[in-house]
Amino acid sequence: MPPPQLPRASPSALAIRSPQAAIREPAPSVSPAEQPALPTAQPPPFKPALTLASTEQQRSTQHDWRAEAHASVWRGRGTAESASTWFSLRRRPYVTAAQRKSIIAGTRGFIGLDPTELANPVAFHVDFSGDEIRYLRHLTRRTLRLPKTPRKDPKKDLYKVLRKNPTFIPAVLDAFEREALPGRVREDVDNLIRDLLDQNTTSAPAILSVRRDGHDQRGGLIRSSRVHSLLLAREISGQRGIGSMRRLENFTNEFRKCREDDLEKRAEWTGCAGDIFTITWVSNDGFICGTTEHSDAHNQQYNKPGNLVLGSCSELTLRAYPEHRIVRPIVEKGENSTEAMRQSQDPWLYSSVVSSDYDAAHDRAYTSSFDRTVKIWKADSSGAAMTLLGEWRHDGNVNLVVASKHESGMVATAADVAADAVRVYDIDPTDISGSRFRSYSCSRVTDERGKEVSTEKWAYYPATMQWGLAPKVRHLLLVGYSPRSRTGDDNDIPEDRRDSGELCLWDGVTGERWRVTSATTQNVFEVLWHPTQESFIAATSPLGQDLEPSVRTQIRVFRPADRDQFGVKAFSPIMTLDCPAVDVNELTIMPNSFSFCYVTAGCTDGNTYVWDTALSDKPIHVLRHGEPIDEYRGDREREDVGVKFTAWGTTPDRFYTGSSDGVVKVWNIRSLKSPLVRHLLEAPAPVTAGMFSPDKSRLVVGDASGRVFMLSIDEEKEQPTSIMKVPIQGSTGFRIIQRPVAIIPHPDPPPPTHDAEGRPIVSQLGSAIGRAYLDNLQLERHPNPTIGVVQGPRYAETNLFRRDMHFNEDPRQPLLARWEAMQQEAWKPPRPFLARRRDHHGIALRPPKEVAGLGELHARNKSLDIFVDEMTRLRLEEEGVDWELGDDYLLKEEE
Template sequence: MTSKLEPWRWWKGASDDVVSLAWSADGTKFAAGAISQDQYNRKNNLVLGDLTRNSLTEIPGHCMTPHTASSIPPFNDDYRWTTVTHSEWIGQQLFTASYDKTVKIWDIDQSATCVETLKHDSEVIGMAYSTHAPKLLATASKSFDLWDLRDRTRRISLPVQRAPRQKTNLVATDIAWGQESAAGRLVVGGMGVAERPDEIQEPLGGHLQVWGIEESSISTRKVVPNSQHIFNIAWSPTEVQFATASSTLGLPLPRDTRTVVQVYDLSSHSSVVTSRFPCPAYDINQVTFCPTGFYITASCTDGSTYVWDERIPDKMLHKLSHGPSVLPVSLEYHQLENDDYGVGAALWGTTIDQFYTGSSDGVLKQWDIRRSPEDVLVGNTASFTAGITRGLFSDDKSHLLIGEAGGGIHVLSSGPCSDPEPAEMEFFHAPASAYYEYQSSPLLISYANELLHSGQLSLHPVYGPIQGPRYVGPYAAWARGLKQGQNPRNVPLLEKYRLRQFDGPPVKDRHNLDNEAKTNVQAFFDIAKARSQLVNHIQRERGKDRNGGGISKSGEGIIDLTIASNCTDTPIIDLTIDAPIIDLTSETEGSSSFIDPCPALSECKCSSEDMEEDYWWPENKFVDANIPRRLDVWE
């Protein structure tokens, strides 16, 4: 049926350009993943949309701690958000791949709960789920891997067979699983050079690999040619064929050809290139097969989509061009395709006259490729203020999800499932418990336990983590009156600080302290004890929430100063809580301290209530650059 798409829902606030989209099977929910850049480190790199509620919810989880990140996060954030490169809805679960070296599997009900994390050795750039060999997931990172989801500890490395003379270091660029039933156990992986030069130079090399995945074995199938840089791979929905967009290295093509689209037929045991379409663009973003015809398309960085008819391979059928980019592009030193991403979305609607493309000009265009070149444009379906980076139809083609440069999301619809009036989607930050679950990740738990087991820290039953008998620093030099060149570990504390140490008699019996100092020291102990009790209270409340309790929403920031571990078998140090102030200035290895970390504050006359007040500001990681209207705060 012919459908007419109209703008219906929108929102802006993702971390950056939206680069991955996924729809649930019933078309009522969607996921959108975005780029995250180090210099900004914005959250909202993965969001979950619900059309029935007209809402979007942040899904935190794809991020790295300073211990694992390759670069130091800006602004002293606790972790660095990472680009979500691929997302796919499989049954009731959402699969997402990211530069944090993981694929995460989420159960989606009223919210998103991560039920499995598949760890990789490098950034994950893509994944493909088999529709004909259930429970098999292929992923592309620095190498290619196959995961049996019936046993998620089972990870098989897919072999890559390159000629001995090929010495160039390559990385995976794309992976795709066969769509037609006869191709359902075939996987194709593409590779290319890690970094392309800024200027257009000689054609780049790469590799193309095909694997056959059987019940008890994995075979490799040789394809020729296979030594080009692979940009994109697409399987035919009806034939045992796939197409690649690649460089032209070693191929007999016209001199003005920069890239090429090749169609490989695998219906027999040997592969055959049935069609080869030269392309003038420097880079190809996406290749598509027309689902009801003989047409092949290539959407490129030059702002155009090229269309060929497989029956007439030596003649280009159409060049479907967009306008200039809405982004500022400098052509002084580079050609346009070096700075602009061009056509980011190319997809087929319900009929052959509904081929849609979206580009950096911010326009979604509809084409009828059966028409003559001068009449091929049906019209502009929608226009946006930012460039279009991705597009995806729901399974029934009633909704079209559009991702924008700069973090925008739009839903176009030909049959709204609820309120037909166009509206902005309401955004909800993730509840504090979602951050808590990330903070209690295996990495942090392992690091905390290491400190405990080594004796560097001890866990006090009331006051939490304190210095242990084997504490090795750091030490506060200002509390020791150090002279130049002295090691703080070998210099005792100044008298006024030694008298305020954690270990020692009750504060009221420390006769060398005057009454004012005793009041201040006792206040620190009281605050620490109160916080310890609050941690236990919050943990109990979180347990209630997971079993059906509620969360109140108000205020202007997610404020949670009481993150506690849910591990009951082994004591865990919470590395993120605004915990009792632990002094790192022990006089001997066996002593611990619990004092004001600043000498000036030693003379503080404020009450414990006054001292608490300074800690009720949200941490940087909870502050959204897009100034949220609604935030989640624990009662």
């Protein structure tokens, strides 16, 4: 049965909401002697519960109904609630349980509403009240000419009557059309009967309503009307003064804001190798994504392709590339150390791609990875394909790669090495891989006493790096250093060094180091240059006296200092902003005047702090996200990633954040009371990266499950999706789920020619490999053929040991007892002709002792000539009797 047809409207602007008032059920004052009456148009009383408006269970008050009754009156105490708009419903539709679940699950396309009706909630489902159920029971029994109504629950009685007489249901519906309830139609009763027979009716009657989503106050209808009114006002009054809008309007800002509010999800991909860690646009159409990988010795079995992908918004494709990989190393401990795991796993190990950038002036893209290389690419503007131009090898994992906007096209890289960690490359277009570079090191290699700092377990590594953006500072490279353990254990870092680091500023053209006059020895979390001015900000550990206990990080604003004051080129702080978060993930700057700007910090506590430098050092906003999707124990800021995506739109009225709660939120920073505009995207995993296209028309967001979402302002080509039907629990219907499109895998790369230790790999059959082990005396055959092949005198050359089976995990030490008991040598029988016996529990028994004279008796028995006739002999041979008994013939012992 189709649902009730209401006036159409955009379903995206609708949401299910409960009524605002709780209405108690008035007690009916109809005595049993009174004649039955047809209920009036008032809805059943209800009580709100969560997102549904539900009534309390109706009492089954017995009434003696008459067939010609046509009206009843709700009698009760006169209260203000009786004036509620919920009592003025003229149409009370009833939809089936399956349809209600579909609507609640989000399939709202078949419910349309007139925009003029969206001011107040509109009911799309109203359960039958107790009086209505009693009337339907009376009508059904009268139509079927059944005896007088029994004193039992009317709904159960109606169910039993209809179940026993299903062929009379059309007659009941015809009778209802002749004597209809106010606000109900035949379709409503038909849907109710279906739910009764399927036993899907609710115990607590409810009213389900639809109204505009509170988080979609900038929905399509409002945006459209806003644009029309702005156009009209501009035509009438121009762009000067207050005019017909009755307030001062920045029309350019308003039009941009309305256009940007059309952002909607257009495509979704899945199947990337891990967390989306870096995103870079190569045009307004194509983008590159890099992901993390499982590459540790204990989790290499989960390593998979898809660590580097190229996306195309126009073609709606996401294509994988295999270049960032290494030969799978040999693991000596754990489950990945076994030969079976080595044979079953891919010979290549794909590495995490953690940084990327694009040089628009020279049309080159850069990606850095834990394979200790930086790859240089030429990507098509459509994002359909890209080719490798060259690579730069480093001595450690390359965490950062940043292309400058300087005309020379310099590129900076930063690796996990204690000295000369930063490189600045001058690109040679004819030999990109052979481009020359200059190395830089921080000065924190010695302590205050001049003693060299140990770098065996920890060292200062580059944590953040940015080139200047304004024309006069594009040659300046800003690098922040932080202490980091080289073993993966932060306890290796001395306590007094954990909040230390260094802030360095170099001239990439001359190699000269500029001076930074403050916070140069603090732990640096993030740095960022002003988009148009010669200034930058840096988030560091706190520094200063009389700090408030809540201050755990600080953000300083630096400007060029007077050269005469310091004698060298320098930057000095002009403002310090206090932040309560332990760590800062993302910094942004949005100018709001010539001299001042908004500064934001997305932090690990799930909040984004916003400052206006024109006001004070206190945040004007704390933009909060919800609890993280992934569970954590202990301190959230130590275990949770927090806010990993912050970006400004085209105006200061739109600011975007994405956090570990999986939600991308839109904010209006200029609104001091309620800055939240709407929830733009809800991902199934924590949001880990995001970036706008250069023209701000598209947004790409990545999460921790390897999914990539593309949102666009414009209508895009429809993405092909796979449809999956999921049965609805407790119903015969199905819910339609659109599964995201998988990335396009890359072809399998050719197998490596050398192993991780540089030895040539010879591809042979298993039999040839086995013969080579025997010929090299690495394996040898045991004299007892029942044991087979064992270790040879040169077996140690293979390095194929189960170290975890030996004492102290040393293959030269004896086996542990539990492994020694399982060796074939321990199970070998003491004499070759005696079988190993077991009892009924399967436990090995000692062989029987030799009995004196048993051998002579056996020889005498063998010499006896036992006559067997030919027929018996043939039958015994058919049953498998062996007439040629040898000396080593063993009889199977019975248990």
